[in-house]
Amino acid sequence: MSTMTETTVQVYNVFIKASPKQIWEAITKPEFTSRYFYGSHVESTLEPGAAFRGWSPDREQLWTDGEVLESDPPRKLSYTWRALYDETTAAEEPSRVTWEIELQDGGISKLTVVHDQLEHAPKTAENVAGGWMYILSGLKTLLETGEPLQG
Amino acid sequence: MTGDRLVTYHPSVNDDPVFKALADPTRRFLLDRLFERDGRTLTELESELEMTRFGVMKHLRVLEDAGLVAARRSGREKLHYLNPVPIRLIHDRWIDKYTERRVSALADLKHELEETA
Numbered sequence: 001m002s003t004m005t006e007t008t009v010q011v012y013n014v015f016i017k018a019s020p021k022q023i024w025e026a027i028t029k030p031e032f033t034s035r036y037f038y039g040s041h042v043e044s045t046l047e048p049g050a051a052f053r054g055w056s057p058d059r060e061q062l063w064t065d066g067e068v069l070e071s072d073p074p075r076k077l078s079y080t081w082r083a084l085y086d087e088t089t090a091a092e093e094p095s096r097v098t099w100e101i102e103l104q105d106g107g108i109s110k111l112t113v114v115h116d117q118l119e120h121a122p123k124t125a126e127n128v129a130g131g132w133m134y135i136l137s138g139l140k141t142l143l144e145t146g147e148p149l150q151g
Numbered sequence: 152m153t154g155d156r157l158v159t160y161h162p163s164v165n166d167d168p169v170f171k172a173l174a175d176p177t178r179r180f181l182l183d184r185l186f187e188r189d190g191r192t193l194t195e196l197e198s199e200l201e202m203t204r205f206g207v208m209k210h211l212r213v214l215e216d217a218g219l220v221a222a223r224r225s226g227r228e229k230l231h232y233l234n235p236v237p238i239r240l241i242h243d244r245w246i247d248k249y250t251e252r253r254v255s256a257l258a259d260l261k262h263e264l265e266e267t268a
Contacts, residue, residue, distance in 0.1 A: 009190050009223075011190075014240075136239075137240050140236075
């Protein structure tokens with residue numbers, strides 16, 4: 001039996017009453033990420049090969065770093081991911097984050113996050129497991145009510 | 152009838168599928184197995200239950216429809232992943248709300264008792 005899949009792939013999804021375009025903006029614009037992604041400000045031109053970074057709320061510290069692998073607005077965004085906010089995760093190999101947005105009936109979109117290639121990043125895998133749940137429920141709350149989860 | 156919201160069973164706007172999915176011991180058992188080890192096939196999950204393959208499949212389907220399990224294809228296999236987001240949403244909606252009030256009531260009581268002491 002394969003033991004590789006247990007910690008190397010994580011899949012999360014959430015249904016949001018919002019258009020794919022709104023969700024895409026919420027993922028790629030700092031004025032949105034700062035309201036549900038632990039206060040972090042995303043920075044990227046979104047071109048393949050470009051940096052995909054997340055800065056601390058005061059923009060002094062680089063919290064996450066990576067490179068855009070694929071950008072297909074407003075359907076799919078994939079980038080490498082290194083969590084620099086913690087010493088143990090910062091020392092690990094990059095993993096990969098992929099966002100997929102699918103339009104459903106009734107003005108609802110299905111948002112899926114796949115965090116994989118965690119083979120050489122076990123601490124990161126452990127660290128992000130609760131985080132994605134928090135981020136996705138916060139993103140849904142923000143888009144559906146206009147209010148972030150935390151103040 | 153204007154019960155537009157009541158007849159919408161989509162997980163985005165209705166908690167019913169989540170509560171219904173959680174109201175069954177076999178389905179809670181399946182969620183616990185995925186919590187232990189994520190990304191399992193139907194065959195793996197079936198081996199832990201005294202139930203037909205079809206029965207386990209039906210339960211997984213209910214969990215998927217409620218958004219509690221996310222399924223992904225990996226080659227020829229279909230892997231099942233625990234998706235805790237709906238549980239978090241229920242926590243925010245149904246648990247935080249009530250426990251917060253209790254905590255603040257206790258805080259008020261403490262404040263009042265200390266004031267009069």
